[in-house]
Amino acid sequence: MIQAEQKNMVEVNGLSVVYRQGKQEVPALRDVSFAISRGSTCALIGPSGCGKSTLLYVLSGLLESYSGRVLVDGAPVAPLRRETALILQDYGLLPWKKVYDNVGLGLEIRGVTGKERSTRIERVLTEVGLWEMRDRYPSQLSGGQRQRIGIARAMALDPDLLLMDEPFSSLDALTRENLQRQLLDIWKRKRMTVVLVTHSIEEAVFLGQKIIVLSGHPGRVLSIVENPRMGEAGYHKTSAFHALTTELREKLVP
Numbered sequence: 001m002i003q004a005e006q007k008n009m010v011e012v013n014g015l016s017v018v019y020r021q022g023k024q025e026v027p028a029l030r031d032v033s034f035a036i037s038r039g040s041t042c043a044l045i046g047p048s049g050c051g052k053s054t055l056l057y058v059l060s061g062l063l064e065s066y067s068g069r070v071l072v073d074g075a076p077v078a079p080l081r082r083e084t085a086l087i088l089q090d091y092g093l094l095p096w097k098k099v100y101d102n103v104g105l106g107l108e109i110r111g112v113t114g115k116e117r118s119t120r121i122e123r124v125l126t127e128v129g130l131w132e133m134r135d136r137y138p139s140q141l142s143g144g145q146r147q148r149i150g151i152a153r154a155m156a157l158d159p160d161l162l163l164m165d166e167p168f169s170s171l172d173a174l175t176r177e178n179l180q181r182q183l184l185d186i187w188k189r190k191r192m193t194v195v196l197v198t199h200s201i202e203e204a205v206f207l208g209q210k211i212i213v214l215s216g217h218p219g220r221v222l223s224i225v226e227n228p229r230m231g232e233a234g235y236h237k238t239s240a241f242h243a244l245t246t247e248l249r250e251k252l253v254p
């Protein structure tokens with residue numbers, strides 16, 4: 001029997017995470033539940049230390065000790081799922097590898113080699129405009145270029161689920177806006193499901209069709225806000241955009 005395609009790409013039910021530090025227990029997430037439909041974008045926002053990165057680690061399959069139910073594409077989350085890409089908070093580039101090999105890393109780990117690997121690396125490096133930089137090391141790039149390498153590495157996997165941990169936070173305002181637009185363009189072309197962790201309320205409203213607001217440590221869901229106009233041309237200049245940022249600011253800092 002052919003299974004119907006899952007409407008929800010991500011389903012999280014009653015997720016709690018407790019880190020163990022020697023004898024101490026550090027609760028990081030408490031009873032978190034939400035769903036993200038296939039092909040949509042979701043922004044996760046909340047104060048520092050509330051468990052946003054932890055939540056992405058669970059969704060990516062990196063962190064396996066949790067309680068609750070977490071489904072990706074209808075199946076219990078599995079490590080190294082080939083179509084899930086994670087961009088880490090510090091980009092996760094290896095300083096001793098050239099740009100070209102950094103971009104190929106995710107493919108290598110998943111056993112994609114030879115012609116398919118080289119074709120994909122060339123395609124994504126061209127897409128982010130950094131093919132010329134393929135023989136450089138990460139230390140020879142600007143922050144914005146490094147971040148684009150992180151994005152290229154993720155896109156090389158042809159992901160249907162893209163998890164991004166504060167990808168633009170350490171960039172200057174102009175570079176950040178530029179990359180936010182590039183991400184929006186890529187999403188409009190590929191329609192992968194995106195989960196984006198951010199500290200920026202404006203970024204959440206610019207890039208999230210759904211915005212999940214987490215409480216301070218340990219993170220609980222405070223509010224889930226739908227943002228159907230996300231992606232509309234000129235949306236960030238409208239009063240609706242500003243009203244939503246104000247609403248979110250009030251939820252975060254009551």
Ligand SMILES: Nc1ncnc2c1ncn2[C@@H]1O[C@H](COP(=O)(O)OP(=O)(O)OP(=O)(O)O)[C@@H](O)[C@H]1O
Binds near residue numbers: 050052
């Ligand atoms: N390996 C660990 N052992 C113990 N505690 C941890 C560990 N990793 C994270 N924590 C704690 O769990 C909580 C959630 O951490 P997490 O990194 O998920 O927060 P965050 O929301 O991503 O924060 P930020 O916005 O600063 O990146 C924090 O209080 C943190 O100190």
Ligand SMILES: [Mg+2]
Binds near residue numbers: 052053054089165
């Ligand atoms: Mg974090």
